[in-house]
Amino acid sequence: MTQMQVTRSGTSYMSDHDRRLVFGIGQEPQAQVEIKWPCGAMQKLTAKAGATTSIKEIGCKLRRGRAG
Numbered sequence: 001m002t003q004m005q006v007t008r009s010g011t012s013y014m015s016d017h018d019r020r021l022v023f024g025i026g027q028e029p030q031a032q033v034e035i036k037w038p039c040g041a042m043q044k045l046t047a048k049a050g051a052t053t054s055i056k057e058i059g060c061k062l063r064r065g066r067a068g
Contacts, residue, residue, distance in 0.1 A: 003023050003024075005021045005023070007019050007021055025049055028049060029049050030046050030047060030048050030049060031046070031047050031049070032044065032045075032046055033045050033046070033047050033053075035055065037057050037059065037060050038060075039059070039060035039061075040060075041057075041058065041059030041060050042059075043055070043057075043058055043059065
């Protein structure tokens with residue numbers, strides 16, 4: 001089974017939005033997760049059922065330069 005969700009990190013004045021993504025995996029003890037970051041990098045990991053997993057973006061580098 002394949003599931004997909006997208007999260008955005010934008011906020012507005014004096015507010016914030018929940019950035020958690022929740023997936024159902026039925027009776028399976030774990031799931032294979034593939035993340036595609038906005039920079040195009042891919043990250044794969046195994047998530048355990050019933051657990052909360054925090055994931056840090058890896059493989060992306062911000063470009064330095066002047067705003068045009």
